[in-house]
Structures are given as C-alpha cells and as structure tokens.
Amino acid sequence: MKISxxxxxxxxxxxxVMLVIEYVRPKPFDWDTTYAHRDYNPFxxxxxxxxxxxxxxxxxxxxxxxxxxxxxxxxxxxxxLVPNSSVQFDELMEKLHQHTNIILVNTEIYTYEDGYYxxxxxxxxxxxxxxxxxxxxxxxxxxxxxxxxxxxxxxNQQHDLLVxxxxxxxxTTDLSTxxxxxxxxxxxxxFSFNGRLRGKPLILSYYTNEDGKLxxxxxxxxxxxxxxxxxVLGTPxxxxxxxxxxxxxxxxxxxxxxxxxxxxxxxLDPTEKTEIAGKSESELRVxxxxxxxxxxxxxxxxxxxxxxxxxxxxxxxxxxxITPPVNxxxxxxxxxxxxxxxxxxxxxxxxxKYNYFVEDIRRRIMIDLDDSSQLNENxxxxxxxxxxxxxxxxxxxxxxxxxxxxxxxxxxxxxMTSIDFLNKVLNNx
Numbered sequence: 001m002k003i004s005x006x007x008x009x010x011x012x013x014x015x016x017v018m019l020v021i022e023y024v025r026p027k028p029f030d031w032d033t034t035y036a037h038r039d040y041n042p043f044x045x046x047x048x049x050x051x052x053x054x055x056x057x058x059x060x061x062x063x064x065x066x067x068x069x070x071x072x073x074x075x076x077x078x079x080x081l082v083p084n085s086s087v088q089f090d091e092l093m094e095k096l097h098q099h100t101n102i103i104l105v106n107t108e109i110y111t112y113e114d115g116y117y118x119x120x121x122x123x124x125x126x127x128x129x130x131x132x133x134x135x136x137x138x139x140x141x142x143x144x145x146x147x148x149x150x151x152x153x154x155x156n157q158q159h160d161l162l163v164x165x166x167x168x169x170x171x172t173t174d175l176s177t178x179x180x181x182x183x184x185x186x187x188x189x190x191f192s193f194n195g196r197l198r199g200k201p202l203i204l205s206y207y208t209n210e211d212g213k214l215x216x217x218x219x220x221x222x223x224x225x226x227x228x229x230x231x232v233l234g235t236p237x238x239x240x241x242x243x244x245x246x247x248x249x250x251x252x253x254x255x256x257x258x259x260x261x262x263x264x265x266x267x268l269d270p271t272e273k274t275e276i277a278g279k280s281e282s283e284l285r286v287x288x289x290x291x292x293x294x295x296x297x298x299x300x301x302x303x304x305x306x307x308x309x310x311x312x313x314x315x316x317x318x319x320x321x322i323t324p325p326v327n328x329x330x331x332x333x334x335x336x337x338x339x340x341x342x343x344x345x346x347x348x349x350x351x352x353k354y355n356y357f358v359e360d361i362r363r364r365i366m367i368d369l370d371d372s373s374q375l376n377e378n379x380x381x382x383x384x385x386x387x388x389x390x391x392x393x394x395x396x397x398x399x400x401x402x403x404x405x406x407x408x409x410x411x412x413x414x415x416m417t418s419i420d421f422l423n424k425v426l427n428n429x
Contacts, residue, residue, distance in 0.1 A: 005309075012305050019301075023288060033237065035083050036271045037062045042242040048253075049267065051244050056257065059264040066270055071095055079260035081267040082107050084236050089125075096228040101260035106236035129199060129223050131232065161206040162219075164255055175255060177248030199223035202231065202256065222259060229260055346410040347403070350418055354400060357422045364429055369397065386428035396421045 033043040040046045045062075052060040063070070067082050071091045079101035086108040096102060109125060125131045164175035203220035223230040233239075233256070243249040257265065287293045340349050358369050365385050367378045383390045400418045403410055 008308055012308065022284065027285075033084075033240075034271065035236070035240065035269065037269045040241065043237060043240045045240060045267070045269070047241040048239060048244045051250075052257065052265070052267075055254065056261050056265055058261060061264070061266055062269050063266050064270060065268060067091070067268060070266075070268070076100055077263050079103070079263045079265045081105065081239070081265060083239055083267065083269075085268065086110060092230075093225070096225045096230055099227050099263075101229045101231075101263060103231045103233065103256075103260060105233045105239055107232075129230075131199070131221065131223070162249075162252060163204045163206065164252065165201050165204060175251060177252055199230075202259070203233075203252065205235075220256065231256070231259060346412065346415040350400070350410060350415055351404055353419055353422060354404065357426065360426060361429075382425070386425055388425065388428060393425070 030039075030041040031043065032041075034041070034045075036044050036046075037049055038044075038046055049060070049062055065073075067080070067085060067087045068091060070080065071094060076098040077100070080095070081103045083105040084107065087104065087110075089109055089111050092102065092109065162177050199221050201218045201221050203218075205217045205219050207215055207217070209215045219235045220231065220233045223232075237243065238249065238253060243253060287297050361382070362368055365381060367381050368374075369378055369382075371378065379390050379393055382388075382393055386393075396418075400421070403414060403418065
C-alpha cells in the first residue's frame with residue numbers, strides 16, 4: 001500500500017514538473033520567411049505590424065486581399081504595401097492614377113495581355129520609369145538555410161552599409177546602418193537605372209565584392225506618378241520583425257514609410273485569410289492563454305490526481321467460479337460411430353482405417369506398403385519390426401487389399417477381422 005502511494009505521488013509530481021517546464025520553456029524560433037501577420041518569429045510581421053499601427057499618424061492595417069483583388073475595389077487615397085508578390089503592370093499604373101501610393105517589396109512586375117502571360121515587364125519599366133529590374137534566381141534550398149547564412153555572416157562579420165539619400169543632391173550619411181549581408185543578398189530582385197531616370201534612389205547598399213573593391217547597389221527607389229508615389233524595394237526582409245527590433249534598421253524603415261504616410265497604409269498579407277500563422281501555436285498555449293480554459297484545465301488535472309489517489313489502494317479481485325471442462329471426446333466418438341453404423345458403409349470405414357495404417361507405418365518405420373515394386377523388402381522390414389510372420393502379414397494385407405479393390409459388400413465380420421489385424425500390427429511396433 002505504501003509503495004503504491006509513493007509511486008503515485010512521484011508520478012504526479014513528475015507530471016507537474018514537466019508541465020511547468022513545458023509552459024515556461026521559450027518557444028524555439030522558426031527562421032522560415034513567412035511575412036505573416038500572426039507570426040512572432042524573426043521573419044514574420046506580427047511585431048512590425050504592431051509597431052507600425054502605433055506609429056503611423058494616419059493608420060496602418062493588414063488586408064488578406066491580393067493586389068489584383070484590391071484593384072477591383074474603388075478605394076483611393078491610401079498607401080499599399082505589397083510584400084513578396086507579383087503585380088500586373090497595367091493594374092499597377094491604374095491604381096497609381098487613383099491617388100494611391102504603392103510600395104513594392106521584392107515584387108515582380110509582369111505584363112498580361114489578351115489572356116496570355118508575357119513575363120516580366122522589363123522593357124515597359126525601362127521605357128516608362130527608367131527602371132531596370134534584374135531577377136536573381138535562388139534555389140529553394142538557399143531560402144531554407146536562412147539561419148545558417150545569418151550565422152555565417154555574423155561569425156565572419158559580413159556587413160553591408162545601408163545609406164539613406166537625403167534630398168536631390170549628393171548622397172549623405174545622415175541616416176545609415178550596418179546590416180548583415182544576407183539581408184541584402186538574399187532577395188529576388190535588384191534595381192538599377194538608365195539615363196532616362198524618372199525617379200530617385202532612396203536607399204543604397206555599399207558592400208565589398210569578390211575582388212575586394214567597394215560596390216554600390218540601389219535597393220530602394222521612388223517614382224512620382226501624377227499625385228501618387230511608387231516605391232520599389234528589393235530587400236524584403238527589412239519589413240520583418242527582426243529589422244524592427246534591430247538597432248539602426250527601424251529608423252530606416254520609418255523613414256521609408258514616412259514617404260507615403262500622408263494616407264492610411266495597408267499591408268497585403270494573403271496568409272491572414274487562411275490563418276496559417278495562427279495554427280503554429282500549440283494547444284497547451286491556447287488553453288493557458290485564456291483564463292476560463294486555463295481554470296478548466298487546472299480543474300481537470302486536479303480531478304485526475306484525486307481519482308488516481310483514491311483508486312490507488314489495493315482491491316480484492318473477484319474470484320470467478322470456474323467449472324471444470326467437459327470431456328466431449330467420448331461423445332464425439334459415439335456420434336461418429338453412430339453415423340457409420342447408420343450408413344452401413346463398411347468399405348469406406350475400412351478404407352479410412354487402412355489409409356491411416358499405411359501412413360502410420362510410413363511415419364514410424366519408413367516403409368511404403370503401397371509400393372508393389374518393393375513389397376518383399378517391405379514385408380521383411382515389417383516382420384522384423386513387429387515379430388509377426390511374413391506369410392501372415394502377406395495373406396492378411398492381400399485380403400484387405402482385395403476387399404478394398406472389389407465392389408462387393410463387406411460384412412461386419414470381415415470389417416472387424418481386418419481392423420483387429422491392423423491394430424495388432426500397430427500395437428507390436
């Protein structure tokens with residue numbers, strides 16, 4: 001009794017300790033890039049959306065619509081942030097002429113005419129905006145190794161220098177920050193400009209190339225189209241939680257959003273519709289996050305502990321009344337015997353007995369009485385094994401064989417005599 005109680009108490013204490021450890025243990029970070037509104041991991045947008053909602057003067061919200069769906073809406077005088085997506089050139093220009101500012105973050109601009117997809121709008125962008133958009137083809141494996149690339153960059157001190165261009169004159173360093181190289185290099189698009197530049201660069205990235213020389217890329221540029229502004233950005237991971245929480249990068253983001261803050265800012269997040277990010281929370285965290293569910297969980301655990309405690313004492317098992325098994329062998333023999341007696345088929349009964357006899361002889365002394373080519377040797381071996389004379393064996397076996405081969409009716413006396421002889425041979429083995 002004492003051992004049982006000690007075991008139950010130790011098991012309950014161990015369970016409670018594991019529950020507390022699981023609750024207070026920090027949730028491991030997921031370094032996949034999701035841009036999801038409910039994702040608090042480094043490359044999610046939950047913290048960033050919260051900061052922008054409290055900081056932008058005219059409001060900030062997240063919409064589950066795509067850019068194509070938003071174009072069908074008549075909404076105007078807004079600023080739209082499109083991260084990591086693709087937009088049609090004609091729809092983009094249509095929305096810009098509706099007093100709508102647009103920020104394209106790592107977004108492909110393509111053409112689509114007469115139901116056919118024509119690919120990226122490189123020529124249209126070059127002729128209309130003086131913008132050359134270069135696509136970088138990174139494999140899926142490259143994107144899945146986010147953590148490894150950032151670890152290597154941090155270990156080797158691989159940084160780029162982001163510089164904000166103030167005004168229309170020379171580049172200044174009134175706002176600059178050092179950033180790990182993967183933030184800039186791990187993107188799909190890079191922007192450059194030809195001689196017919198209609199916009200202005202906003203953010204430049206200075207880095208050391210493979211030859212050891214200082215190079216510069218434009219990662220953000222602004223174009224004024226009518227009364228609207230178009231900002232293109234080729235570094236999508238700047239608009240994530242880790243950038244907002246990193247010293248020096250948050251002012252760069254706020255400076256960029258201030259260019260379009262005269263209107264309410266809407267960030268497009270199609271994952272919000274399916275609530276993909278919300279499913280990452282465990283069931284235990286959901287239960288403990290809500291007070292009613294938390295107290296219900298505690299009550300259920302308490303009831304389980306009490307039930308285990310009060311049922312832990314030893315109980316006498318009910319001793320069942322066991323009836324001895326009935327021997328049905330004799331009844332089975334009588335039943336089969338009565339069937340053969342009613343049928344009066346002595347030939348079938350003798351044939352079965354003879355087959356069992358031949359099989360038993362073959363198994364015990366390894367001779368085959370049905371093999372006529374070795375009949376003399378088999379009879380001699382059977383005589384040596386049983387002590388019965390050879391002539392007697394030969395005569396009786398031939399008699400039984402003749403009874404089985406002929407179709408004449410076997411009398412009860414012939415059946416009994418044959419079976420007695422077979423039993424005599426088997427008993428003498």
